[in-house]
Amino acid sequence: MADTLDMVDKLLADLKNIGGVEASIAASRDGLLIRANMQKGKFLESLAAMSATMLGAAETATTQVEKGLPTRVIVESEYGRLIIVGAGPKALLIILANSNSSLGLILIELDKSARKLKEILK
Amino acid sequence: MVETGIPKLDEFLGGGIPKGKSLVYYSQPGVEGEIFGMQTVYNSLKSGGNCVFVVSSTIPSITKGLFKEFGWDIDEYRDRLFIVDAYNPLIGAPSDEKYVVSNPDNIENFNKVIIDLIKELPPSTIVFGSLSTIMDLCGEKETIESVKNWNKMAMLYNHVLVYNFTVWPYSQETLHLIKEELFNAVISIGSIAERVIFGQYFGILKSDWAKETKTSMLFRVLRPGGIKLFIPKILVTGPFDAGKSTFVHALSTRAISVDRLGTTIAMDHGHVDYKGFSADIFGTPGQERFDPIIKLLSGESMGVFLVVDSTNPADFVRAKHMLDITKSYGLPYVVVANKQDMPGALKLEEIREQFNLPDDVPVCPTVAKDKVGVFEAFEVLIEKITGGT
Known part of the structure; x- marks a missing residue:
């Protein structure tokens, strides 16, 4: 287990290094926190749970209207962005970024990381 | 009875550790096993007992800082806490503690300090911060012989002995002795990665005074707070x-x-x-x-x-x-x-x-x-x- 978690930590640290990214978090599809890379981590458990709910709700909504699975959920807010992507059937990745971040770059890296996380948790 | 202070564990052990018995926290590398011994130290101080803490893997002042991190104020009990410094002499630094193992790579030195304490003190809780480091320095066979002796002495003088032990790749024989023979109780501490729950657990591997329980408990370590069931x-x-x-x-x-x-x-x-x-x-x-x-x-x-x-x-x-x-x-x-x-x-x-x-x-x-x-x-x-x- 130590090895798996080390790998998740490495992956999250890489994501955190992208310009403008303030936090990177791995959570399970059912809303449990797996691991996080974040300065102050008080509401991490709640953030993980809420993000899983949002992605889950988005998936339910789009599949019911036959639009297929959503690629990601992006929340634009007053002071930044929250981005959630699925990473295989078990997990998801959450990114908190500030408003100056480059969304395109983050999305490319995030998709790559999501594929890696899926492999790690296999 | 001396309570370990680990939630639920005392209940499983039928109230705690009886006087004269020994217990080992047998933890896999990579899990936070050493906290168990520390929590037992703090708990026995808090409930009014004397406590000896043998520090062999780091400088005692760092260990004291760790206690603070968990929100455990040990200064309040300094007249009942006896720290044995088995680290500073190793790096040639002077020690502030009253009890010092002058050559921590020689088991005879340990024997002298420990046996003296066992004889001197009223029934106390004696906690070894890391049995594995003692073993690394003094040799597996030599350490095991001494541990056998300490346990017998503790039995005679009604002390409770608690050891933290990390399961590094020692010889099969050593591990077998530690798991099966040397101690009255063995608490195994490990990690699981079941589906997406990554966690640490503990469970009773053996105990010769309490009835067997097969339950394992998930825990996490909070700072402050220590070990909490999760x-x-x-x-x-x-x-x-x-x-x-x-x-x-x-x-x-x-x-x-x-x-x-x-x-x-x-x-x-x-x-x-x-x-x-x-x-x-x-x-x-x-x-x-x-x-x-x-x-x-x-x-x-x-x-x-x-x-x-x-x-x-x-x-x-x-x-x-x-x-x-x-x-x-x-x-x-x-x-x-x-x-x-x-x-x-x-x-x-x-x-x-x-x-x-x-x-x-x-x-x-x-x-x-x-x-x-x-x-x-x-x-x-x-x-x-x-x-x-």
């Missing part, structure tokens, strides 16, 4: 307007909800710290149109609170159906009979009857808005989850 997910579900969110908030140290017009539309999430337990609580919406989300979020639960409005038996069918949706059958659950203060609230027996509940499912009366009965319900569910006797 319940990753408890689900709170039930029909519309039963008081689920109120229940989650009443129970939680901190909680958040997503609601509109007083109705939960996504979920409630709360965190509970209570009596050595650390649990995360997930509350589901009650209305049928949210059922797909409930299904998504209810995975990996360890127990369920089924909250019902005691004045509204018409919803009991829906309540049962929700157990079904959350795939909670087979999980431990308790029925929370909420709104007991309202006129027309059914009695617990009436609810049990209307529900046709099996005898082993508890019904707990609550008034969630006034926080009445919520912690009692929590304790009942925890008891079911941890399989307490």
Whole structure:
């Protein structure tokens, strides 16, 4: 287990290094926190749970209207962005970024990381 | 009896460690096993006993700093805490402690200090911060011979001996001796990666005074706080307007909800710290149109609170159906009979009857808005989850 978690930590640290990214978090599809890379981590458990709910709700909504699975959920807010992507059937990745971040770059890296996380948790 | 201070472990051990007995925390590398010994040190000081702490893997002042990190003020008890410094001489630094092992790579030196303490002190708790480092420095065979001797002496002088041991790749023979023969009790500490729950657990491998328990407990280490039993997910579900969110908030140290017009539309999430337990609580919406989300979020639960409005038996069918949706059958659950203060609230027996509940499912009366009965319900569910006797 130590090895798996080390790998998740490495992956999250890489994501955190992208310009403008303030936090990177791995959570399970059912809303449990797996691991996080974040300065102050008080509401991490709640953030993980809420993000899983949002992605889950988005998936339910789009599949019911036959639009297929959503690629990601992006929340634009007053002071930044929250981005959630699925990473295989078990997990998801959450990114908190500030408003100056480059969304395109983050999305490319995030998709790559999501594929890696899926492999790690296999 | 000396309590270990680890939640639930004392209960499993029938109250703690009897005088004259020895116990080893046998932990896999990579888990936070050394905290167990420290928590035992602090707990025995707090309950008025004498304690010896043998520090062999780092400078005593760093160890003292660690205690502070957990919020354990050991200075208050310095007249009853005896620290044996078996590290500073190793790096040639002077020691501030009264008891020093002058050559920590020679077991004879350890023997002298330890045996003297055993003879001098009234019955105490003697905790070895790391038996593995002593073994690395003094040799496996030599250390084992000494440990045998210390345990016998401790038995004669009515001390309790507690060792932290990390399972590095020692010889099979050594590991066998430690697991099976040397100590009166062995607590194994390891890690699991089951599906997506990454956690650490402990369980009793052997104990010659308490009856065998096979249960393993998940734990996490909080700073401050120390070792807390960890319940990753408890689900709170039930029909519309039963008081689920109120229940989650009443129970939680901190909680958040997503609601509109007083109705939960996504979920409630709360965190509970209570009596050595650390649990995360997930509350589901009650209305049928949210059922797909409930299904998504209810995975990996360890127990369920089924909250019902005691004045509204018409919803009991829906309540049962929700157990079904959350795939909670087979999980431990308790029925929370909420709104007991309202006129027309059914009695617990009436609810049990209307529900046709099996005898082993508890019904707990609550008034969630006034926080009445919520912690009692929590304790009942925890008891079911941890399989307490």
